[in-house]
Amino acid sequence: MNAEHRFVPDLPDLIGTCEYGEHLGGHLGRARIAWDEQGVEVPGDVFRPDTLEDLLDRMAPDVVEQRLCG
Template sequence: MTEYRFVESLPDLIDPTDYAGHPDGGLVRLRVSATADGVRVSGDALRPAVLEGLLAELGGGPVQQMLCG
């Protein structure tokens, strides 16, 4: 089961100018980085459930998540 950790901020990989070009909400962006602790996968999506499913499939550690609104 995926562990979720809520954090104050995460990098934005999608900005407001991207919304018009993806009216179906299917845009997902990923950033893969090598760190001293291993590999970090950062993501942003217009539809969070799509990104959450992808990260859950990858597994390997907790998922940091922001509460927006």
């Protein structure tokens, strides 16, 4: 991916902590798509980052904002 990566302090949580125990295999992800005159925004929240990274790579964005968690 040739996108510029920006680390940001906050992004929306699309997966609630109460859902973690229901998906112990780590196979849960959510994404939203929104667009306006400024462009397209695809916030995503996944247990396995490579899943979302693959999707974003196919979309060829200019900028990817990421939040470090853990």
